[in-house]
Amino acid sequence: MKLRRTMLFMPGNNPGMLLNADLYRADSVVFDLEDAVSIYEKDAARDLVRNALKYNEYNCEVGVRVNHISTPFGYDDLEAMMSVKPDFLRLPKSEEVEDIQRVDEFVTQAESRYGYELGSVKFVLTIETALGIRNSYELAKASKRVVAMGIGAEDFAADMQATRSRDGKEILFAKSQLLLSARAAKIQALDNVFADVNDEEAFCAETLLGKELGFDGKSVIHPSQIPLVHGIYAPSEAELEKSRRILAAYEEALANNSGVIALDGKMIDGPIVKRAERALAYAAAIGGQQGGR
Amino acid sequence: MMKNAVGRDIPASLNGIALTPYKSPWDCMPARADCGGKGGLPESNKLVKSIEEAIEATGLRDGMTISFHHHLRNGDYVMKLVVDAIARKGIRDLTLSASSLSAVQDALVPHLESGVITALDTSGLRGEIGKLVSAGKMAKPVMVRSHGGRARAIELGELRIDVAFLGMPTCDLYGNCNGVDGPAACGALGYAMVDAACADKVVAITDNLVAHPLRQISIPQTQIDFIVKVGSIGDPAGISTGSLRISKDPKELIISEYAATVIEHSGYFRDGFSLQLGSGGASLSAAKYIREKMKARNITAAFGVGGVTGIFVEMLEEGLVDTLFDTQSFDATAIASLKKNPRHLEMTAAYYASPGNAGPIVNNVDAVILSATEVDIDFNANVLTGSNGKLMGAPGGHPDTAAGSNLCIVALPLVRGRMPVVREAVHTIVTPGSTVDVIVTERGVAVNPLRKDLLDNLKESNLPLVSIEDLQRLAYKLTGTPAPTPPGGDVVGLVEYRDGTIIDVIRTLK
Numbered sequence: 001m002k003l004r005r006t007m008l009f010m011p012g013n014n015p016g017m018l019l020n021a022d023l024y025r026a027d028s029v030v031f032d033l034e035d036a037v038s039i040y041e042k043d044a045a046r047d048l049v050r051n052a053l054k055y056n057e058y059n060c061e062v063g064v065r066v067n068h069i070s071t072p073f074g075y076d077d078l079e080a081m082m083s084v085k086p087d088f089l090r091l092p093k094s095e096e097v098e099d100i101q102r103v104d105e106f107v108t109q110a111e112s113r114y115g116y117e118l119g120s121v122k123f124v125l126t127i128e129t130a131l132g133i134r135n136s137y138e139l140a141k142a143s144k145r146v147v148a149m150g151i152g153a154e155d156f157a158a159d160m161q162a163t164r165s166r167d168g169k170e171i172l173f174a175k176s177q178l179l180l181s182a183r184a185a186k187i188q189a190l191d192n193v194f195a196d197v198n199d200e201e202a203f204c205a206e207t208l209l210g211k212e213l214g215f216d217g218k219s220v221i222h223p224s225q226i227p228l229v230h231g232i233y234a235p236s237e238a239e240l241e242k243s244r245r246i247l248a249a250y251e252e253a254l255a256n257n258s259g260v261i262a263l264d265g266k267m268i269d270g271p272i273v274k275r276a277e278r279a280l281a282y283a284a285a286i287g288g289q290q291g292g293r
Numbered sequence: 294m295m296k297n298a299v300g301r302d303i304p305a306s307l308n309g310i311a312l313t314p315y316k317s318p319w320d321c322m323p324a325r326a327d328c329g330g331k332g333g334l335p336e337s338n339k340l341v342k343s344i345e346e347a348i349e350a351t352g353l354r355d356g357m358t359i360s361f362h363h364h365l366r367n368g369d370y371v372m373k374l375v376v377d378a379i380a381r382k383g384i385r386d387l388t389l390s391a392s393s394l395s396a397v398q399d400a401l402v403p404h405l406e407s408g409v410i411t412a413l414d415t416s417g418l419r420g421e422i423g424k425l426v427s428a429g430k431m432a433k434p435v436m437v438r439s440h441g442g443r444a445r446a447i448e449l450g451e452l453r454i455d456v457a458f459l460g461m462p463t464c465d466l467y468g469n470c471n472g473v474d475g476p477a478a479c480g481a482l483g484y485a486m487v488d489a490a491c492a493d494k495v496v497a498i499t500d501n502l503v504a505h506p507l508r509q510i511s512i513p514q515t516q517i518d519f520i521v522k523v524g525s526i527g528d529p530a531g532i533s534t535g536s537l538r539i540s541k542d543p544k545e546l547i548i549s550e551y552a553a554t555v556i557e558h559s560g561y562f563r564d565g566f567s568l569q570l571g572s573g574g575a576s577l578s579a580a581k582y583i584r585e586k587m588k589a590r591n592i593t594a595a596f597g598v599g600g601v602t603g604i605f606v607e608m609l610e611e612g613l614v615d616t617l618f619d620t621q622s623f624d625a626t627a628i629a630s631l632k633k634n635p636r637h638l639e640m641t642a643a644y645y646a647s648p649g650n651a652g653p654i655v656n657n658v659d660a661v662i663l664s665a666t667e668v669d670i671d672f673n674a675n676v677l678t679g680s681n682g683k684l685m686g687a688p689g690g691h692p693d694t695a696a697g698s699n700l701c702i703v704a705l706p707l708v709r710g711r712m713p714v715v716r717e718a719v720h721t722i723v724t725p726g727s728t729v730d731v732i733v734t735e736r737g738v739a740v741n742p743l744r745k746d747l748l749d750n751l752k753e754s755n756l757p758l759v760s761i762e763d764l765q766r767l768a769y770k771l772t773g774t775p776a777p778t779p780p781g782g783d784v785v786g787l788v789e790y791r792d793g794t795i796i797d798v799i800r801t802l803k
Contacts, residue, residue: 019708019771023735024543223543 002061003027003285004148004188005217005233006226007124009065011036012045018052021062024223025230028061030124033077034068034092042073046080053084063088063124069102078103082110088122088147093155095132100125100142107145122147124190128155133174140185150190150219151178166202168192179214191218197225207232234286235279243276250276339468340520344378344498347458347519351494353379355386357455360492362485363393363417364460364472364621368531371460371498373400374523380409388433390452392443392484392642393417393687397531405431414452416440416687418677418786423684426785429801435786437677437799439723440620441646441653441693442791444487449649451793457492459485460526464499465507468517472622473509473632475501477527480622480631481601482511486641489516500526509632511639533624539604540578544706544735548575551756552662552704552733553582558754559700559747561659562592568614569598569661569694570605572623575704575733576662580604587613598645598658599623600690601637606630609637618654620645620690646693648791655690655697662702663691667719670761672726672741674703675719677788680712681778682802688723692791695728700747707734713768713775715739715761720778722797723788737764779803 008026010017012033021029031052037045049064064086066077081089091103100123111118123145127136133156140146153171154164162170171192182189191210194203207218207229218229235243246263250273253261261268294302297314306312313321341347353359359379361372372391379387389410391398399421404410406425412433418426426435438446446452461482462475470489472482477500489495489512496519497512505514540546552575556562568583570576581604587593596616597605603626608614610630617637622628630637646653665674666686676691678684695701705714715734730747732739737759740748751758759767769775781800790796 020544020735023547224541224546 002147002188003217003282004061004190006229007063007150007190007217007219008223008226009036009193009219009221012049012064013037013041015048015052018048019056021052021056022058022060024226026060026220026223026226027217028063028087029058030063030065030090030219031086032065033073034065042067043076046073046077050080050084053081053086061087063090063122065090065092065126068093069099069106075106078106079110082107082114082121085114085116085121088124090124090126092126092152093128093132094125094139094149095127095129095135097135097138097142100139100146104143104145119144121145125149126152127178128152129159130156132156133177136178136181137184140181140187146185146187148188148190148216149178149182151175151192153192154195166199168206175210175215176213183214188216189214191215193219193221194225195221197222200228204228204232230286235283239279240283243279246272246276247280339518340466340502340522342521344375344458344496344521344523345382347496347498347521348375348378348382348384348456350519351456351496353384353456353494355384358388358390358414358453360390360454360457360488361392362459362482362488363391363395364479364482364485365477365527365532366479367395367397368477368528369395369397369460370523370525370527371458372398375458375498376401376404376409380404380407385409386411388412388414390414390443390454391416392440392488393689394419394422396420398422408432412436414438414443416443416689418684419686426799427682427684427802429783429785431785434784435799436789437688437786438789439646439688439692439791440484440642440690441648441655442688442789442793443484444641444643444645444647445649445791446789446793447487447491448643448647454488454492456494456496457485457488458496458498459489459512461485461497461499461512462526463501463503463507464497464517464520465503465505465514466520467505468497468512468514468520469505469507469510470497470499470512470517471507471509472511473628474503475499477501477525477529477532478628478632479527479532480628481619481639483620483640483645484642486512486639487643490641494518496521498523498526500524533622533628539581540574545575545578547735548704548706548733549578550582551735551738552576552579552702553586554754554756555702555731555733555738555751556583556660556662556700557586557590558751558756559660560750561700562586562590564592565595566592566659567596567598567657568594569655569658569698570600570602571663572600572602573664576664577602577604579662579704580608584608584611584613596654596657598654598661598694599627601627601631603627606634606637609634618645646690646697646791648693648696653693653697655694658694658698660700660702661694661698662704663695663724665691665703665705665714665724667714667716668703668705668729668732669716669719669726670765671718672703672729672732672761673719673722674724674726674729675721676723678721678799680716680720680775682720682781682800684799688788692724692728692796695724696791700731701729702731702733703729704733707736707764707768708771711772713765713772715765715768716775717765721788721799725790725796732761732764734764736767739764 006026067073461470739761786799788797
């Protein structure tokens, strides 16, 4: 299981942040060449990120948010990044299947040219419009490289002419739709960025809701948000203990060829076993993280 | 036989000891230096009208040693007021001993250049005074001491203070003083207490002169010879911040969390342990994580030592720490706590850290978290200069508590700006590596190989344990190998280890 509980955005034009990107124990980091970088610094940031990927050894998954291919910077970004092979490209404003396919073609050619394993550079889509949400299943299926998708809450709300609220109810439907498409396409779903880094309470409420809905993780914009997400996404010891007992009961029933399985007077069926297995696999994936966290 | 002033016959001598017949209550008062305690003068004789008058009254003359404390930190007005007055009186060639020199004391530079002050004896050296020393412009070499080392030198008479000029936030009419009341309240007076007890003459300079007797007394009337009332002894904004808060710098928080995790798994983290935290950066922030871990494991500390800050006070008030020992109070919360909380105790610098007595409290500290400007692969720590030799810090209690504690952690970033901070050799050794047990950075934690017990204990901690050499190589990989520092010139200062031996020297910089 590839953990993507947290995907930390770092502006692509800040050398100190790029150097320390992997310190904060995010599961993935994204160097941003798009909205975090002003139009006057696009080429400088591109050079900086390319060199950061070239010279630094990161201990986590590293991606780059490139500019959309419809902008003057999109293909230059792709060309520069493919020379240093990030783990994934985060594709903004994903809306049309053809756009994803065009990027896929470009990346495939670059992979051959550089001798990388074909298909090794993954895509994470950001959906930021009503059309994008409508097309989200098709977008998820547009390329085998797509491993996850998330929603860009601010842009999406603007496109919807919605008013942003602290609890994010105006984007709840879109989040649910995105999650549905992701699950149908068997890719991961990433919860949206929460912009107010000082509002820990609302951040945690939103993160908990996302986890309960079924998201795999959350995009974050400050290192302080990372332990909060990891804490909320971590299965509790009680949950793990119950999962272990469910699996033990299940295995015992299998061994005894017993048809009906019960634990503590409640029936255990397929979905419950599946959830228990998922919780334990998840805990195993989290295990071994450094720092006593 | 002769008649004394009250009419009794007194022999001239008895058993070979000459006797002096009584004359009056005041005629034959012993000088303080002779009896070790101050004879009483009538109240009016202690209070003098100005600093100039106090200087005259103390008999200060060329070549003597004067002393100051740094409890007013960067808000201090006293040192400048006094040295300006001394200069106006034409007194020269003095040694100035201070528990530290904050940046505000750059105002003394004209007096250092003109020869009013020709020697410095201090913990801190920075700013313009630091540059002056590095340029070789002081007539005599500078002596840099730790807080414990200075207390030792004063108490053993190696550093003899002729006149101590002590800024006192509150002083009563007969000389009882404290630091917790008054407009320039600074909290504990631990460094000043040593000077007050041992200097030949002591002048209290206050802007809050109150009726006798003061109820809360830090420095007693028995040690104060003269009192001067001035308009203001310091700027509260420079004396303390409102409350030192935990950093939001994510890198610093990682360092702090690792440092707290080292303590947690060290073997010393048990009910009744003791802890010292500094006021800076990662050391302060570590309190947040230690507090969480103490609560999670339901353990409390017997005592804390500082440099006390607000977060330490919160831990005291929550019952996580039973008693606080305080030499200096860094923020308003700590100052208020020292005033009101009977479990928050003021201590002298000697009680805190001097190796010259029967045992300072640093000897009882289980774990301490310190910082440094740089460390090296032998675990030596520099807290005085930068890697280029520039004077920018102070030993403070660093060598004292490193030596005394069971577990000394130095927590610092691997790289500052573009400078590696874990290096092959530090520029100036202030704290010897044999007293530093663990170096914590954001990219790895190195345990001193002398501490095999700690290495074993920390194996279960999930910390990123690395060798100190690997840590240094990683730093150089990120920054490039630093060019060698140009060799310094003449020796212009000595770095005294706490026991009075010289551990390093300060040379002129080109």
